Amino acid sequence: MKLKRMPLKNALKIMLLIVVVFSLSWISNWYDGKVSPSIEDVSSGNVDIAVAYVAGGCFWCTESDFEKLEGVSKAVSGYMGGEVENPSYNMVVQGNTGHREMVKVYYDPNIITYRRLVLELLRETDPTDPGGSFYDRGYQYTSAIYYLTESERQIAEDVIAEVESRNIFDKPIVTAVEPAGIFWIAEDYHQDFSKDSTIRYNVYRKGSGRDAFIRSIWGSGEYDDLFEDTDLDYDNKWANYQKPEDDKLKEILTPLQYKITQKEGTEKPFDNEYWNNHDEGIYVDIVSGEPLFSSTDKFDSGTGWPSFLKPININFVTEHDDYKLIVKRTEIRSKYADSHLGHIILDGPESNDYIRYCMNSAALKFIPKDELENEGLEEYLYLFE
Numbered sequence: 001m002k003l004k005r006m007p008l009k010n011a012l013k014i015m016l017l018i019v020v021v022f023s024l025s026w027i028s029n030w031y032d033g034k035v036s037p038s039i040e041d042v043s044s045g046n047v048d049i050a051v052a053y054v055a056g057g058c059f060w061c062t063e064s065d066f067e068k069l070e071g072v073s074k075a076v077s078g079y080m081g082g083e084v085e086n087p088s089y090n091m092v093v094q095g096n097t098g099h100r101e102m103v104k105v106y107y108d109p110n111i112i113t114y115r116r117l118v119l120e121l122l123r124e125t126d127p128t129d130p131g132g133s134f135y136d137r138g139y140q141y142t143s144a145i146y147y148l149t150e151s152e153r154q155i156a157e158d159v160i161a162e163v164e165s166r167n168i169f170d171k172p173i174v175t176a177v178e179p180a181g182i183f184w185i186a187e188d189y190h191q192d193f194s195k196d197s198t199i200r201y202n203v204y205r206k207g208s209g210r211d212a213f214i215r216s217i218w219g220s221g222e223y224d225d226l227f228e229d230t231d232l233d234y235d236n237k238w239a240n241y242q243k244p245e246d247d248k249l250k251e252i253l254t255p256l257q258y259k260i261t262q263k264e265g266t267e268k269p270f271d272n273e274y275w276n277n278h279d280e281g282i283y284v285d286i287v288s289g290e291p292l293f294s295s296t297d298k299f300d301s302g303t304g305w306p307s308f309l310k311p312i313n314i315n316f317v318t319e320h321d322d323y324k325l326i327v328k329r330t331e332i333r334s335k336y337a338d339s340h341l342g343h344i345i346l347d348g349p350e351s352n353d354y355i356r357y358c359m360n361s362a363a364l365k366f367i368p369k370d371e372l373e374n375e376g377l378e379e380y381l382y383l384f385e
Contacts, residue, residue, distance in 0.1 A: 051148075055142070059186065063193070079184040083097075097140075114155050122160070128172060145177050238336040260360045261340050272306075275361065284367055307358055342360050
């Protein structure tokens with residue numbers, strides 16, 4: 001029996017139909033965030049906010065856990081660690097791109113420390129699992145801390161050693177500590193998944209066994225003291241600072257610096273070191289070195305003195321009533337060295353509630369951005385990201 005050949009026209013129609021169906025399916029997956037490529041994070045950030053990069057298995061869970069912390073403004077899901085550019089979710093979950101699912105955490109270092117964030121990662125996953133995270137298996141789901149500075153690396157390693165010394169887990173902690181690379185922002189479908197797809201997220205999370213494991217380790221409250229964030233970074237370095245005796249201060253300070261910082265003097269406008277300084281960096285106390293102001297908050301007030309919108313950290317300065325000119329003014333002093341710095345003057349920008357921190361150059365020392373790490377102040381590099 002001789003078979004009839006399908007007319008070419010019909011064959012083309014079938015092929016076209018197959019192409020259309022495949023294309024619609026692929027577009028649907030793209031929309032769902034399944035195969036669409038991620039995009040490189042090129043955000044410049046907010047000068048008041050720091051960032052941390054952590055991987056804790058499923059990024060839906062890690063994102064949700066960190067956004068519950070006081071001092072964390074948001075967490076963004078993404079990928080890091082591999083060499084493939086613009087990896088898609090479908091590529092990463094196969095486990096052959098070298099990326100991990102992870103999150104970028106935006107936090108206020110005045111409220112929560114980097115140490116506390118590292119501890120949270122160890123609490124919200126199983127840091128002893130070298131093969132994945134709960135029932136998500138593979139390198140792409142292993143836990144990691146991606147550090148930006150040597151200070152962050154040291155903090156991460158110290159925290160891991162601290163937890164290990166408490167014998168909290170039955171097995172060694174294997175959470176990786178690696179330098180941060182390019183952060184690829186995951187598809188929109190994955191962002192805020194716990195909020196936008198709550199039912200699906202809750203079913204997944206309960207089924208994964210994550211919460212049951214966390215309760216089994218931390219539920220007794222036996223280790224709650226680890227998470228007390230009473231030692232913010234600024235207290236660690238300056239809380240025990242001892243101000244030199246007056247005779248010593250006269251030796252280490254110039255006459256003008258001594259007059260300004262110890263006798264509440266005022267230098268001449270337009271005739272001081274920093275009034276017209278426009279370089280990137282931070283200004284520290286001339287006596288103690290405690291960080292006070294950032295170039296990112298410095299502006300030209302037209303007065304001839306260094307003027308700032310605000311301190312780097314309000315905890316580094318103290319305010320005092322000053323009636324030396326009869327009219328009440330607010331004197332600003334450094335917290336630990338108790339140096340007289342200047343005053344708050346209410347002639348600043350309207351957008352800043354007219355507040356201007358009018359400082360004396362002689363009370364300050366400028367540390368350029370490129371020298372912060374050498375000066376042990378690398379935690380303030382976030383101001384310039």
